[in-house]
Amino acid sequence: MTIVVFGSINMDLVVRTPRLPAPGETLTGHSFFTAPGGKGANQAVACARLDAPTRMVGRVGDDLFGEQLRHSLRSFGVQDDGVLTTPGPSGVALIAVDDAAENTIVIVPGANGAVGSEDMPRLERALDGARALLLQLETPLATVAAAARAGRARGATVILDPAPALPLPDELYALADILTPNESEATTLTGIPVHDEQSAAAAARALRARGARTVIIKLGARGALAADANGVRFWPAFTVTAVDTVAAGDAFNGGLAVALSEGRPFEEAIRWGLAAGALSVTKHGAQPSMPDRAELLALSGVRG
Template sequence: MPAKVVVIGSLNMDLVTRAPRLPQGGETLIGHSFTKVCGGKGANQAVAAARLGAQVSMVGCVGRDAYGEELRAALLAEQVDCQAVSTVDDSSGVALIVVDDNSQNAIVIVAGANGALTPAVVGCFDSVLQAADVIICQLEVPDATVGHALKRSRELGKIVILNPAPASRPLPANWYENIDYLIPNESEASTLSGLPVDSRQTAQAAASRLIELGAGKVIITLGAQGSLLADGQRIEHFPAPTVKAVDTTAAGDTFVGGFAAALAGGKGEAEAIRFGQVAAALSVTRAGAQPSIPTLSEVQAFKTP
């Protein structure tokens, strides 16, 4: 049977503009292009896990609007189980994204229907959580919901992953005991640890601090510099595959989804990290969020240039 991954989180319609550079305050730029792409960190991670070999269920909310219909249809097209995707009387979540010529992005999120994903709604689909091998959460839904999901996932004995994105403040202290793998990027690791993260050395200090706070294991993703794994006993660096980046949108989501799919499928920790890194590397060679996520066969066929 395929490994089962449950993603509890956001579904957003991404409204993406490409421009020469990111605008400054009060500035108007002429953009190169505009596209509308299904996204949201939760949905992206669900698509990634599904394309990379897992059987996936999504727990989330969409609005009673055209975007909501499109977001649900996109997941169904990837064979993601949507029985736990509820339709609510609100607009669907949106993300306004600007990508510059150096493939860096700036994002503004409007939660919309994602704010209706309450602990009570998650509780209605407890059987979905019970069937999981790995459960993934992020921070684009209410904090109370994330805290509930982490605690319930731990009670059920599942492997629990928290991708703390977007991170605007430290996590509640009582969350850490329920997290097996905390997977922040550099800026998120800095926010959570209170330490600057701008190199492998500073990332090590931040990872150690997050272990002290109670996380089981920490994986800090460092973009082109790879990733760092800390478990309280050791810190190991995993170099990233070398590729030419076009758009970094959803690279972190692809890593998380790929790592979860590999872990749920029985791969060892180091192998799962490398698998997620290859998937993320392939994703940055393409534009968009979900359209950029590779398939299992593409990851298996990848060879470092």
């Protein structure tokens, strides 16, 4: 039941602020810390923390951050032999988190921008026997599409997180077994303002019409809505006290992928995703906030 993650590996530079600054405004923050992140690496850690054998394929720079990022992956149990060290800086994300747990994020790709066709052989080796392939959009789009083709060719379930949102080629929709945008990403992709269940359902149907087999729209504190060949369904979120929403979507994708890789029913996999996302917002940071299996099972009420 191996899961492969192909995508970004960043160092997060995080500042806590009373509120998010307006354009041109200077604020005094509460605190600053660094934490390993990147949507790809976050999702890999989310899977590994839930006891799934997980392989990461991507790139880090030959700077100090690069070695720290590798060490973090290994410390959480992620296999990093598919990670290439490339000359230059590692990717970084500049993150502001306010007292309401909302955030803004600016990404500088660094080594993630160098991911290309040379990385495909490592991905193909990693996909040997894999149940699922997790993808995001923090590496070059052409490479994401090539990775999706490789995953599909090897029978892995291709789960695409279209973040950060940008126009996608029709081929990539068709290659996605599961597409998992949040509200803002679904709005960007479809032009439909997503703000409630009804608008989310409309956006999900529009994305399915483009070729995605299943669309799950992550609705934050409200829950998640899924559309597939069986229709549209909604699941409410678990109630928790949020302190930091960074990487909640990555936790959701990890929980979803692990449940599906274990052969669990789709409805149960959604609950795993929601439980993982809910638990992640109760802790600070990206990778450090990913829940372990015992925590997830306790919240979700699902047997291990």
